[in-house]
Amino acid sequence: MKKNSIEKKRYAMVIDLRRCIGCHTCSVACKAENRVPLGVYRSWVKIIEKGNYPNISRHFLPTLCNQCDHPPCVINCPVQATWKLEDGIVIIDEHRCIGCKYCLASCPYNARHINPLIPIVQKCYFCHHRVNAGLEPACVEACPARARIFGDLNNPQGEVAKLLSKLPFQVLKPEMGTYPQVYYIGADLDAMDPFAGRKGWI
Amino acid sequence: MDINVIYNVEHEIHIGTPIALYFYLTGLSAGSFIISTFAYGFGMIKYKPLGKIGVVMATLLLVIAPMILLIDLAQPLRFWHLILYLRITSPITWGTFLLSLYPINCMIYGYFMFKGDLKRTKIFGLIGIPLALMVHGYTGFILALGKARVLWNTAIMPPIFLVSAMVSGLAMMILVVIIKDYFIQRGKEHDPTLIYGLSKLLVASIVLDLILIGIDLSVLLTSHTEAYIAALMLLKGSFSHLFLGVEVFIGALVPLFLLLFPLTKRWVPAIAIASVLTMIGILAMRYIMVVGGLSIPLS
Numbered sequence: 416m417k418k419n420s421i422e423k424k425r426y427a428m429v430i431d432l433r434r435c436i437g438c439h440t441c442s443v444a445c446k447a448e449n450r451v452p453l454g455v456y457r458s459w460v461k462i463i464e465k466g467n468y469p470n471i472s473r474h475f476l477p478t479l480c481n482q483c484d485h486p487p488c489v490i491n492c493p494v495q496a497t498w499k500l501e502d503g504i505v506i507i508d509e510h511r512c513i514g515c516k517y518c519l520a521s522c523p524y525n526a527r528h529i530n531p532l533i534p535i536v537q538k539c540y541f542c543h544h545r546v547n548a549g550l551e552p553a554c555v556e557a558c559p560a561r562a563r564i565f566g567d568l569n570n571p572q573g574e575v576a577k578l579l580s581k582l583p584f585q586v587l588k589p590e591m592g593t594y595p596q597v598y599y600i601g602a603d604l605d606a607m608d609p610f611a612g613r614k615g616w617i
Numbered sequence: 618m619d620i621n622v623i624y625n626v627e628h629e630i631h632i633g634t635p636i637a638l639y640f641y642l643t644g645l646s647a648g649s650f651i652i653s654t655f656a657y658g659f660g661m662i663k664y665k666p667l668g669k670i671g672v673v674m675a676t677l678l679l680v681i682a683p684m685i686l687l688i689d690l691a692q693p694l695r696f697w698h699l700i701l702y703l704r705i706t707s708p709i710t711w712g713t714f715l716l717s718l719y720p721i722n723c724m725i726y727g728y729f730m731f732k733g734d735l736k737r738t739k740i741f742g743l744i745g746i747p748l749a750l751m752v753h754g755y756t757g758f759i760l761a762l763g764k765a766r767v768l769w770n771t772a773i774m775p776p777i778f779l780v781s782a783m784v785s786g787l788a789m790m791i792l793v794v795i796i797k798d799y800f801i802q803r804g805k806e807h808d809p810t811l812i813y814g815l816s817k818l819l820v821a822s823i824v825l826d827l828i829l830i831g832i833d834l835s836v837l838l839t840s841h842t843e844a845y846i847a848a849l850m851l852l853k854g855s856f857s858h859l860f861l862g863v864e865v866f867i868g869a870l871v872p873l874f875l876l877l878f879p880l881t882k883r884w885v886p887a888i889a890i891a892s893v894l895t896m897i898g899i900l901a902m903r904y905i906m907v908v909g910g911l912s913i914p915l916s
Contacts, residue, residue, distance in 0.1 A: 462624040463620055463622050463623060465621070473623070478626070491708070493704055493710045494698040511702060512691075512692065513691070514692045515709060516630065516691065520632055520766060521763045525628055525916040529628075529631055610914070611620045612621050
């Protein structure tokens, strides 16, 4: 391990689904903070129900950009309009984006969208403006159940590193080789599977 | 166990028919360029009448095709970013340069051909062949490197695109020759062996195309869950009519029958019908790849 990689920040998010109550506060906070237009979302909560009465359960999956370590969107952007910052956050230069939509097609997480008002690609960027100012992302701060925990993965004393060292966790689509940096504790496999609950879809 | 999705968000991907059409036109262009080099690059005298038509079609189509790309951009006025801020890992960047070099080479090649300078025509024809292959091969890479989409992310995508380009290019050239011989220069005497030669090549490339599609499908069917679902989507799902009906049956099997059946294989109207059907089939293939590939849910 390189010497400076310990000092380097690597922002990550842990979503503790044992705590999530599916209230959509994170989605609303994100919309308000980032002025996300109608019809598109940078963070949303997928909800599934499974089982037969009386053995039923409901599972949530808050979804956002995974700030991958090997982001396909960055590799495929032809104009370097999106790149990875030193602290691990993938951002978009909205003045450089030409709107070719190749990143939308490359993202395995459906995290990117075209802004319907200004034709430009946007996505979650861990509220980088807030993080730079020493605050937490809006969804983390607004979550009433404290299910979202944000912090520096390289800080061994931080809550993110502690949770990930102690508890079993999952990431979305690890087979894609993207090394996502949003970690889920207690996520349900069927909630993470795009095809579960879509029996008729072919 | 019953599973119901109560709430989910799926962002609309605004990529569709224009991009499929763009892939189709570059395919036609690459195909007709390669046919035009049969005579002027490799010295096959039989195909000499196709040289000039081929290069004109190749250049015209490659002027129209990037226009579709520009219109499809959300910010068309920023197209110059592609040259100024290029990222070499992106296949679109490769395309930026190929789509500039290839039409220039086509024009130089055409200029020497019309001037009658056979030696230089041959040089630029031979330079143009790898360019034509790359200009269409890179569109296969655009899909193959979009790794989120299971229908696209396969190593066989560039070869499929090249072979289908050859299929559609040959079909278009047959139609062009038929229109030239039987409509524009009706009074003149003409030699149908050229059409027969092209139709033989068309048969070979349709068969190769079908083989590649079969390989792709059989791997999809035996690969991971998502790939299996993508294969089912083509075979009995929402794109099955387009895939089995238009691409495979109307676009490949019916033309193969018309071009091989002894009663119709020497009959020019049948060859014309076969060519039209093949072109429709390849257009359907482009549409299925682009739109069908994007329709598979991710979240």
